[in-house]
Amino acid sequence: MGDVTVVGAGVIGLSIAHELAVAGHRVQMVAARDATSSVSAVAAAIWFPHDVNSSAQVLDSAQVTYRRLQHLASRPGTGVRMRQGTVLMRxxxxxxxxxxAVPQHEWLDSSEIPAGIVASAGASGVRCTVPVAVTDVYLRWLQAAVLALGVKTSTAEVRDLREVLDQENPDALVVAAGIRSAALLGDDDETYPIRGQVVRLANPGLTEWVTDDDNPEGLTYVVPREHDVVCGGTGDRGSWDEQVDPLVEQAILRRALALVPALAGQPVLSRAVGLRPARTSVRVEAVAGYNKPVFACYGHGGAGFTLSWGDAARIAGLIGPA
Incomplete structure (x- = not known):
């Protein structure tokens, strides 16, 4: 195989295009919008397997991606940083x-856990160092990296994979179109959206992130980046609503400020909603029924950045060298 078409241009599609180009394939990417306008751009982009079912494959891909992002954090211009923070569990x-998959982590004792959380039976916490990406910087860097490898891109809304196979005549095709992937393939009823809403505040100088997924009032996380802090969030399973809800934003800010009081008084810089492409399990496999080899890579939930390089390597392995 020499010519490969990748449908989708989010963080998964870009990572796949990169690895296939490195393997010597001639790669064409086609998507209705580029990564900076995709759900990938909404993500807090902290390495963590969120909203994805745990499995040996998921953990393996997470480890591969951790190491790759750790390496990228040492390179200027990638937008990736290694940041320390805390995962709170109730x-x-x-x-x-x-x-x-995390080399640097330690379990917290009860004295290090906020009082409102330690009161929960079985509460615990993990302090660790993980990659965090400034999404717009990282996605632009990744776009430039694939272009430098000779990857061609085109903007179009794909409605029929067979038309792409007929018109582009690639040797193989990869479907990495996030939440739209299942509909394009037409053989999958296990995929569903998880609506995520975030609000971004000015950063008063924070560097450490914190997550409280089991907060009874709603999913809560605070992820500082260079100049802003991503505060979330929501996990509305089955919701296709992409409009920002002001009341939901107020609730997010209440929870975020309770967790990180230093955010009080910081202005809102931006807000966004994205649909996480969730599935009963991540789908990375060959798909039968086409006149050319077709591969699926989607269903990453809130772990697109976390699994991106690992699953891109899986797809490259399935396709083989050019």
Whole structure:
């Protein structure tokens, strides 16, 4: 195989295009909008397997991506930073298998956990260092990287994969179109959106992030970046609503300020809503029924950045060298 078309230009599609081009393929990307206008641009882009079912494959891809992003953090201009922070957990049965992929982490004792959380039975916390990406900077860097490798891009809304196979005549096609992937393939009823709303505040000088996924009032996370702080969020399963809800934003800010009081008085810089492409399990596989090899890579939930390089490597392995 030499010519490969990738449908989708978010963080998954770009990472796949990069790895295929490195392997020697001639790659064409086609998508209705580029990465800076996709759901990838809404993400807080902190390495963490959020809204994705845990499995050996997910953990392996997360480890691969952690190492790749850690390397990119040492390079100027990528927008990736290694940042220390805290994962707060309110339940004893919370899945912590992700810690195997994090070299620098330590369990907190009860004296280090906020009083409102330690009161929960089985409450705990993990302090660790993980990659965080400034999404617009990282996505622009990744776009430039694939273009430098000779990847061609085109803007079009793909409605029929067979038309792409007929018109482009690639040797293989990869579907990495996020939430639209299932509809394009037409053989998947396991995919659904998870609506995520965020508000971005001016950064008063914070560098450490914190997450409180099990907050009874709603999913809560605070992720400082260079000049802003991403505050979230929501996890509305099955919702296709992409409009910002002012009342939801107020609730997000209340929870974020309770967790990080230093945010009080900081102005709102921007706000956004994105639909996380969730699935019962991440789909990375060959798809039968076409006259050319077709591969699927989607269903990453809130872990697109976290699994991007690992799953891109999986797709490159399935397709093989040019």
């Amino acid at each position: 339940h004893a049965d919370t899945d912590t298998t992700w810690t195997r």
